Amino acid sequence: MVNTGLPLGGTCVNVGCVPSKRLLAVAEHGAAASDNPFDAVTYPEEPTVDWADALDGTDDLVEQFRQENYVDVAEHFETDIYEGYGKLIDSEGQRPSSNRTSSGDDTTIKVVDGSDEGAKISGEKALVATGSSPWTPPIDSLETVDYYTSETILEERDLPESIVMIGGGYIALEWGQILHRVGVDVTILQRSKRVLSGMEGQLGREIQLAFREEGIDVVTGNDFQQVRSPASDGGAEAVQQGVAVETIADDEPREFTADALFVATGVQPNSENVALDAVGIETTDDGTIRVDKHFQTTNPDVYAAGDVIGEPELETVAAKEGNHAVKNAFGDEGASIDYDAVPAVVFTSPEVASVGTTELEYMDEHGTCTCRTVQMEDVPRAKAVENTDGLVQIVKHHETDEIVGVHMVGPRAADMIMEATLAVKFGLTIDDIIDTVHPFPTFSEAFKYACQAFRRDTSTMSCCVE
Incomplete structure (x- = not known):
């Protein structure tokens, strides 16, 4: 295995499912007093959440999960882990994939960066499971302002008083509720007419109603125009002072301001700079690797699984895809997934x-x-x-x-x-x-x-x- 970026274990254990679900539980307990429906139960005072302490506890949990579920498992199966950025190289002299054989060490990965730079690993088959990263939408001037993602927010020990979020999928909703319940004033801006636009319509409408009743401002149907940030005086030393999102909602120009911006507009596949084209692996326009129903790429010796092959981008699905890919690569089992x-x-x-x-x-x-x-x-x-x-x-x-x-x-x-x-x-x-x-x-x-x-x-x- 060649790994870079996030530590061993990838998104789920490091910056995805594990930390977010723990912090959702922290936030839920923090909001227990305000959500209490029983007159018979009273609280002497409102509970408070120490965000820095919550992140410290989350880091401890992540480290434990990473060690027990990934590092120890890799050692148990005597898996060699190479730290660095892996690139596929054509061990057969750049021959077209149609001329490739499928015997011997036909696939090679070269480590081009990191502590194991220069190493080459060859084998009969290769699996590309490079995952995905937060995607930034093409909104005017967005690249000029600082903003949080679901990964970078885990590094912030001192939360702002208010946040405006761009996005209305599950990441935006989960993080929006976490931040609201630990004391941040949250506004969620969604481009489509409802949040969770990829799910059954009633679900988005129902959760929007629940969020608004809780005090989270949800505005849908946005046509984003520009993101800007006033800066304090200081020339080159100027620092961002808040953020403003200019949009058109319900045919009316509107502006939403907050201390900080959170972008949660989905993910993009990590398929760049892996040299896929060098070994005849095709991708779609958005970088998703093309695979058949058995997870085989257009190079018969290379399989792919997880977020890098597209939706549904779920950890459990990625694990099942990877499992099936290996079975198909070495056992010709013809395993596939019923995504419905x-x-x-x-x-x-x-x-x-x-x-x-x-x-x-x-x-x-x-x-x-x-x-x-x-x-x-x-x-x-x-x-x-x-x-x-x-x-x-x-x-x-x-x-x-x-x-x-x-x-x-x-x-x-x-x-x-x-x-x-x-x-x-x-x-x-x-x-x-x-x-x-x-x-x-x-x-x-x-x-x-x-x-x-x-x-x-x-x-x-x-x-x-x-």
Whole structure:
């Protein structure tokens, strides 16, 4: 393995899933007093969050995960780790990929930077799993101002009083809620008409409502014009004093100002300077590596997996893709992934989760849709614990009754989505779910309620019917 940039383990353990989910939990506990729905519970004073201490604890957790789950595992399997920037070189004298053989040490990686610079590693096959990096949109003058990303914010021990965020995907929402709950005034600006624009429409609308009720300003439908920053006097020593985002929203020019800017507009594949073209590997216009369904690139000796091959950019998907790529490279197993059965989760409060086909996608394909939506406020467990934000929507096949899509917002949605994922993956029908006894009272009953809504009026149903 050749690794550079982030330490061993890549995005998820170092700057992605692990630190963000811990900080979401820190922020949730920090907001416990203000979110308390019970009159019987009182707090003597508002809790406070020591952000620097929270980051220190997060760093300790990341270091532990990195050591136990990556460094120790690599050592266990006697994996050689080369620190540096790897480039593919043509060990067969730049011959076209169509003339390549597939025996012997046909692929070579040269380390061109880092502590192991100059090393060459050759083998039968190579796997490109270089991940992705935060992407910056083409907004006028954005390159002239300082801004945070989901990586650099983890280095900031002294948070600003206010932040304006550009972006409305899961990174923007998770970090927006974290920062708001630790005391930062947050404004989220999204280009499209709703946040989470790639998911079922109801989910974005529901989470926007929850955020606005919490005090996070969410403005959608922005046509960004310019980003600028006033600077203090001092010539070459001038420092950035706040930021202003000029945009057009609802056909009206608007300006949003804050102490700092956070850009969370997605990611781009790390495919530059790897010398892919030198060994006949094709990419798309945005740099995504072209692979077939078995993760083989246009060079038969090189496979690719993870964010560098495009959506869905999820750590769990990357791990599965890498696993399948190796099986296919050395065992010719023909392993592939059914991406329609891959769940997506946003770990905000309330949580957002989705798997399978959306209502709009089904309408486009079949010209009809059989869908049902139940509100979390109708679920007994949600009522009992005063946590009723959200909904569950099911999309079923209009002829077979098989569940083809499930989309939810609400408490425990990240855990509830797995039952729905199994239903989509294995073609279960709504009656299969109805016929399965669910524990009462649980949030997971919301999924069963949504299935029952196809068969009866759930408003006239007792708690534990069927």
